[in-house]
Amino acid sequence: MHRLRQFIDRAGWPRIIIGLVLLSLFLVAPHWGVRIDSSLMDTIIRFGMNGVMVLAMIPMVQAGCGLNFGLPLGIIAGLLGATMSIELGLVGVAGFAGAIGIAVSIACLFGWGYGVLLNHVKGDEMMIATYVGFSSVSFMSIMWMVLPYHSPTMIWGYSGQGLRTTVSVDGFWSKILDNLLAIRIGPNFTFPTGTILFFALMAWLMWAFFHTKTGTAMTAVGSNPDYARASGISVDRMRTTSVILSTVYGAIGILLYEQSYGFISLYNGPFFMALPAVAAVLIGGASVNKANITNVIIGTILFQGILTMAPSVINAAIHSDAAEVVRLIVSNGMIVYALTRVTRKSR
Amino acid sequence: MTRRYGLKDVISRFFVNNAVPIIFIIFIAFAIPISGFSGPYLTQQLIIRISRDSFLVLSLVLPIMAGMGINFGMVLGAMSGQIAIILVLNWGVPGVGGLFLAMAIATPMAALLGWFSGVILNKAKGREMVTSMMLGFFISGIYQLIVLYFMGDLIPISNPVLVLSRGYGIRNALSLLTMRMSLDNLIPLKIAGISIPVATYVIIGLLCLFIWWFGKTKLGHDMRAVGQNMAVSEDSGIKVERTRILAIILSTVLACYGQIIYLQNIGTLNTYNGADQTATFAAAALLIGGASVVRASIPNVFIGVVLFHLMFLVSPMAGKNLMGSAMIGEYFRVFVSYGVIALALALYAWKRLKERERARRSLRGAKES
Numbered sequence: 001m002h003r004l005r006q007f008i009d010r011a012g013w014p015r016i017i018i019g020l021v022l023l024s025l026f027l028v029a030p031h032w033g034v035r036i037d038s039s040l041m042d043t044i045i046r047f048g049m050n051g052v053m054v055l056a057m058i059p060m061v062q063a064g065c066g067l068n069f070g071l072p073l074g075i076i077a078g079l080l081g082a083t084m085s086i087e088l089g090l091v092g093v094a095g096f097a098g099a100i101g102i103a104v105s106i107a108c109l110f111g112w113g114y115g116v117l118l119n120h121v122k123g124d125e126m127m128i129a130t131y132v133g134f135s136s137v138s139f140m141s142i143m144w145m146v147l148p149y150h151s152p153t154m155i156w157g158y159s160g161q162g163l164r165t166t167v168s169v170d171g172f173w174s175k176i177l178d179n180l181l182a183i184r185i186g187p188n189f190t191f192p193t194g195t196i197l198f199f200a201l202m203a204w205l206m207w208a209f210f211h212t213k214t215g216t217a218m219t220a221v222g223s224n225p226d227y228a229r230a231s232g233i234s235v236d237r238m239r240t241t242s243v244i245l246s247t248v249y250g251a252i253g254i255l256l257y258e259q260s261y262g263f264i265s266l267y268n269g270p271f272f273m274a275l276p277a278v279a280a281v282l283i284g285g286a287s288v289n290k291a292n293i294t295n296v297i298i299g300t301i302l303f304q305g306i307l308t309m310a311p312s313v314i315n316a317a318i319h320s321d322a323a324e325v326v327r328l329i330v331s332n333g334m335i336v337y338a339l340t341r342v343t344r345k346s347r
Numbered sequence: 348m349t350r351r352y353g354l355k356d357v358i359s360r361f362f363v364n365n366a367v368p369i370i371f372i373i374f375i376a377f378a379i380p381i382s383g384f385s386g387p388y389l390t391q392q393l394i395i396r397i398s399r400d401s402f403l404v405l406s407l408v409l410p411i412m413a414g415m416g417i418n419f420g421m422v423l424g425a426m427s428g429q430i431a432i433i434l435v436l437n438w439g440v441p442g443v444g445g446l447f448l449a450m451a452i453a454t455p456m457a458a459l460l461g462w463f464s465g466v467i468l469n470k471a472k473g474r475e476m477v478t479s480m481m482l483g484f485f486i487s488g489i490y491q492l493i494v495l496y497f498m499g500d501l502i503p504i505s506n507p508v509l510v511l512s513r514g515y516g517i518r519n520a521l522s523l524l525t526m527r528m529s530l531d532n533l534i535p536l537k538i539a540g541i542s543i544p545v546a547t548y549v550i551i552g553l554l555c556l557f558i559w560w561f562g563k564t565k566l567g568h569d570m571r572a573v574g575q576n577m578a579v580s581e582d583s584g585i586k587v588e589r590t591r592i593l594a595i596i597l598s599t600v601l602a603c604y605g606q607i608i609y610l611q612n613i614g615t616l617n618t619y620n621g622a623d624q625t626a627t628f629a630a631a632a633l634l635i636g637g638a639s640v641v642r643a644s645i646p647n648v649f650i651g652v653v654l655f656h657l658m659f660l661v662s663p664m665a666g667k668n669l670m671g672s673a674m675i676g677e678y679f680r681v682f683v684s685y686g687v688i689a690l691a692l693a694l695y696a697w698k699r700l701k702e703r704e705r706a707r708r709s710l711r712g713a714k715e716s
Contacts, residue, residue, distance in 0.1 A: 069477070117693060120693065120696070120697045120700065121692070121693050121696035121697055121700065122696075122700055123473070123696065123699075123700075124476075124692065124696040126474060126477040127416075127474070127476045127477045127480075127692055128689060128692050128693050128696065130477060130480065131685055131686075131688045131689035131692060132689050134685040134688075134689070135682060135685035135686040135688075135689045137685075138678060138681045138682035138684075138685050138686075139682045139686070141678040141681070141682070142675055142678045142679060142682060145672065145674065145675055145678070146670070146675070275484070322492065322495075322496050325488055325491045325492045325495065325496070326488075326492070328484070328487070328488035328491070329485065329488035329489060329492065332481055332484040332485035332487075332488055333485050333488075335481045335484075335485075336467065336478060336481045336482050336485050339471050339474060339477065339478040339481060340467055340470035340471045340478065341470075
């Protein structure tokens, strides 16, 4: 009994409830004729698609900058990388690698500016990050129309200028990682090895980074800035580094998402993409000032699992598409819940 | 430390404090001639739009006074207003009577949601704004659940015009033909071909009077004290948490009335994606008017609404005439709404950080640099 209570304390009620809901969804699914193996595959694919964007939450949380509601900025860097790689006509591995290369360099630039801005607004990062994200998405909406792209697969056919709202990556690098070393088990289950390996690599890099000197210093800045400064760490530099890292992970994350999804969503596509990532890491047990890789993995599996299972089961059971709304309520409710749990005075 | 400020200081201080409205005035001064709109047209549009939006923007003033920043949770009020409007449409109550009935039903809903929001925000002191925004998204999910799935099913809706063809859920856009402009045209007045919605302005005027009067009551003073310093107010016997909850309840209820006034002017209810934008536009308007996260006055509201709507009116046309594409102007004004919030928030946070550093330096006894 004591150990059970300890477990509940450590995991927290919301997490346990969400875990139980997911479990029961899997249990009742066969009864309504929903295939377990294909739902499991969907969950794994979605995990791979979204995992890196959730990883992007870690550095800023650890450095004390709060949840990165400004993730759309990183996503935009990723979109720029993707579109430029297509514009250059790069195909296959070269295309995907090129997209990552361009995206990472743009993300470093964006992240640096964003980090400097956040250093000037300590204490209000999350609110300003949100609006930096929103305004950069709407600014880029103008840019997608006026930037000189020419590739006929991307621009509007009739006017000959401006990018389409969704661009297909088919024929360039669609599912390049999903199909890499993919293991086929049965007719309804294929394990996207490449995507999961790529996620594992990114997670390992993040883990390794936090075990270097810089990474430890970053954690120190997040847990006690005054102590960090006293021991000779440049607080502002660490924070900027964390923001750059987060933005770069956001950029790579969206590329991973796109290769699996098969499309690039421009214009208002990235608008609310930060919220699922934020919700996932919080469901995984992170708080506003503490997050680790385990939180990301558990959170993404739970969140994406609910996302996959709830619609199919609810649809099959009560013939209603209420699942999307339920998802909104769960993820946003989770974020509100996390924001109200203060573990450290923010002033 | 008292210091005399020279004229130069005063002028530079004026520009720094009013940077946002000044930038907008300059922008609009260039954009109006490019857009090619005529003076009377713009005046008429402005008069309509001020009457449409001021009430919503005014609802943001009280929480700022109480030190809680911009209440993005005002969408909770807007949503209760919309639910009430749907119910009134269902009962078929037309005209101003319908509007007031909607307000009457919506008030307890908005008050309850405001109380809930206040309790939540008390648990998130220091990050009220981002929490209230997320709360808005959260409640917007529940609103969708009610309107899209419960209405016509659990909540009986007898009017088939309102319900989706599948038998439950409310349609995407509802026409408020019976209530459209019923308040605006209650006291018709036309001056030089420009019609003025007198009744709406009277109501907005009354609200301004109320806010002015409220600032002078005991509760108003308490609110300001809480906004200045919560710890000191608590010590001097003000119930801080209760005062903050009251500020949010008032704001939410006012936002609900504001949304109803807004809807009667627009004439169609955009059931699913109207309400979440409300807070963004209202906040942007207030900040364009020169308000900050800790200081907002009634003049800020009106200056803001005028500038914001001028920008909104002229930028698509200016974009079309300048760049050859109206879409660019369209995106531009969305960008400006978000950008101005980001800018104003960042400017304010930066100023506060500077002041804190200066205070720390003066504590150390160093010479003012």
